[in-house]
Amino acid sequence: xxxxxxxxxxVKKPGSSVTLSCKASGATFNTYAVTWVRQAPGKGLEWMGGxxxxxxxxxxxxxxxxxxxxxxxxxxxxxxxxxxxxxTEDTAVYFCALVxxxxxxxxxxxxxxxxxxxxxxSS
Amino acid sequence: SSELTQDPAVSVALGQTVRITCQGDSLxxxxxxxxxxxxxxxxxxxxxxxxQRPSGIPDRFSGSKSGNTSSLTITGALAEDEADYHCCSxxxxxxxxxxxxxxxxxxx
Numbered sequence: 001x002x003x004x005x006x007x008x009x010x011v012k013k014p015g016s017s018v019t020l021s022c023k024a025s026g027a028t029f030n031t032y033a034v035t036w037v038r039q040a041p042g043k044g045l046e047w048m049g050g051x052x053x054x055x056x057x058x059x060x061x062x063x064x065x066x067x068x069x070x071x072x073x074x075x076x077x078x079x080x081x082x083x084x085x086x087x088t089e090d091t092a093v094y095f096c097a098l099v100x101x102x103x104x105x106x107x108x109x110x111x112x113x114x115x116x117x118x119x120x121x122s123s
Numbered sequence: 124s125s126e127l128t129q130d131p132a133v134s135v136a137l138g139q140t141v142r143i144t145c146q147g148d149s150l151x152x153x154x155x156x157x158x159x160x161x162x163x164x165x166x167x168x169x170x171x172x173x174x175q176r177p178s179g180i181p182d183r184f185s186g187s188k189s190g191n192t193s194s195l196t197i198t199g200a201l202a203e204d205e206a207d208y209h210c211c212s213x214x215x216x217x218x219x220x221x222x223x224x225x226x227x228x229x230x231x
Contacts, residue, residue, distance in 0.1 A: 035220075037166075044225040045158070045166065045209050061219055095165055107154035107172035108213070108220060113165040 002027040004096055004114035011120045017084040020117050022096035024077040027112075029053035032098040034072060034079040035110060040092040050099065051079065086121045093118050125149050125214035127223035134229040135200045145193045145210030145223045153213040155193035157186060160207045160225075169208075170195055197228075205230045 007021040022034065035050040049060035051070035058070050064083075072079040079096055093116040103109040127147040135141035145155060155173050158166035168177050170186035173193060183198045193212070197204055210223040 037222075045160075045211070045222040047211070047220040047222060050220075059218065097166075103171075107156065107175075108211075109171045110156065110158075110168055110211075111177065113167070116165055 002098065002112045004098065004112055006094075006096060006114040006117045009118040009120070011122065012086050014086055014088060014121055014123055016086050017082060018086060018119055019080055019082045020094055020096075020119070022079040022081070022114050024079070024098065027077065027098065029072055029074050029077060029079075031101050033101060033104055034070070035097050035099050035108075036068075036070065036081045037095045037097060038092040039095070039116075040089070043092075045095075046092075048081070048094075052101070052104065053079070054101070083119075086119075088121050088123075090121045091119065125216075125221060127210055127212060127221055129208075129210060129223035129226045131224065132227045132229065134231055135197070136231050137202060138199055140196065140198045141200055141228065143195045143197075143208050143226045143228065145195075145212075146191055147212065147223075148191055149212055149215045149217075149221075150188065150193050151191045152215075153217060155186070155188060156211045157184075157193075157195045158209045158211065159204075160209060161205075166209060200228075200230050202230050204228065 033052040036048040053072040069082040096114045097110040098112045100109045157170040160166040173188040174186045209225045
């Protein structure tokens with residue numbers, strides 16, 4: 001069974017950076033892409049971007065394209081999300097999810113989600 | 124810019140049927156997915172490709188689409204269905220993804 005485990009909570013200062021990890025078990029990155037979604041307190045879900053490890057291709061939401069970097073280490077089946085120049089508005093729970101590769105170009109099936117990582121940005 | 128619009132809150136009596144809608148121009152051209160999220164938990168995919176149900180999702184959950192509106196219907200709502208429901212699709216360019224604001228479902 002495919003399972004995602006995300007790294008622990010982070011507390012950061014404004015202007016700093018954070019790197020979150022997302023480790024997959026029961027799956028390889030040959031058949032999945034990884035997408036990142038965040039949720040501010042009391043708010044809805046917000047898509048940040050996606051990464052296809054097998055071809056090392058990224059696709060960022062316009063809002064984040066200059067501040068976020070997505071990557072992955074296929075040998076450890078771990079995906080990473082770096083967010084730079086943190087603002088207090090970046091306080092949120094950050095989720096990773098696996099997307100079935102066969103669905104990337106059409107219905108983008110986000111089949112498995114990590115448990116989420118809380119990031120608090122505060123001075 | 125693209126956006127997906129959902130009603131913030133909907134309620135349904137136990138055992139009755141409820142439809143949750145998601146409206147947006149991009150839905151005319153692209154597939155919709157629906158996610159269920161309970162407090163403090165990660166979202167769970169309940170509908171993909173407008174109408175498909177992942178394995179393990181009860182058949183009381185169904186999806187449909189008409190024009191620029193996607194709908195999630197729960198037939199015979201149970202207390203355990205009380206949750207936030209989020210729709211998701213592509214933006215007008217087709218290159219990026221976006222979520223609706225979410226609908227909080229209360230089962231009375």
